[in-house]
Amino acid sequence: DIQMTQSPSTLSASVGDRVTITCRASQSINSWLAWYQQKPGKAPKLLIYEASSLESGVPSRFSGSGSGTEFTLTISSLQPDDFATYYCQQYNEQYNSYSRTFGRGTKVDIK
Amino acid sequence: QVQLQESGPGLVKPSQTLSLTCTVSGGSISSPSYYWSWIRQPAGKELEWIGRIYSSGSTNYNPSLKSRVTISIDTSKNQFSLSLTSVTASDTAVYFCARRGDRFDTWGQGTLVTVSS
Numbered sequence: 001d002i003q004m005t006q007s008p009s010t011l012s013a014s015v016g017d018r019v020t021i022t023c024r025a026s027q028s029i030n031s032w033l034a035w036y037q038q039k040p041g042k043a044p045k046l047l048i049y050e051a052s053s054l055e056s057g058v059p060s061r062f063s064g065s066g067s068g069t070e071f072t073l074t075i076s077s078l079q080p081d082d083f084a085t086y087y088c089q090q091y092n093e094q095y096n097s098y099s100r101t102f103g104r105g106t107k108v109d110i111k
Numbered sequence: 112q113v114q115l116q117e118s119g120p121g122l123v124k125p126s127q128t129l130s131l132t133c134t135v136s137g138g139s140i141s142s143p144s145y146y147w148s149w150i151r152q153p154a155g156k157e158l159e160w161i162g163r164i165y166s167s168g169s170t171n172y173n174p175s176l177k178s179r180v181t182i183s184i185d186t187s188k189n190q191f192s193l194s195l196t197s198v199t200a201s202d203t204a205v206y207f208c209a210r211r212g213d214r215f216d217t218w219g220q221g222t223l224v225t226v227s228s
Contacts, residue, residue: 001174034214043207043218044158055216087158091213098171098212100148100160
């Protein structure tokens with residue numbers, strides 16, 4: 001199984017800050033990576049897919065980059081609605097592997 | 112706007128079978144053709160993909176759960192279902208259904224299933 005390692009596990013930031021979250025895959029996943037935002041008691045919301053494609057309706061302050069094993073999610077100017085937990089998820093199908101794995105999450109809280 | 116809704120018992124006894132159904136509304140489960148997935152999340156922990164089913168009935172499962180999981184689809188009812196056998200306390204989680212089998216672009220609200228005697 002491909003393991004996904006996110007860092008940091010917790011991040012304290014202020015409104016207006018630029019925030020970067022990192023996700024590392026245990027082997028190359030090309031660009032088959034998605035990012036989600038989850039708020040307490042709610043389902044995750046898809047933000048980014050294929051490492052850098054913005055899901056429809058998601059604000060442009062969210063962006064993703066990377067390929068291979070190293071990926072980042074950036075929030076250019078943190079807004080009050082962005083305090084949440086963020087997860088990365090791989091969906092590589094190389095070698096006929098159809099398993100999907102998530103990172104352990106990064107909680108963004110108020111500084 | 113497609114919506115998904117999970118339903119099923121909120122309490123299951125150890126060693127029994129957990130059964131959940133996801134009802135799709137606002138669109139057909141078979142047109143256009145998508146994969147449909149189940150994902151779970153124990154309290155305070157990360158998300159775990161359980162498996163997926165195509166509208167044709169083709170399935171893929173998480174290797175760690177494969178021996179206990181069956182996902183099925185009923186296109187006439189616009190539903191797909193999860194069956195997890197021989198449950199233990201470690202299967203206690205919020206269970207989500209979701210659209211697609213690669214990235215998950217639409218989710219149900221989730222349903223808490225507790226395994227306890």
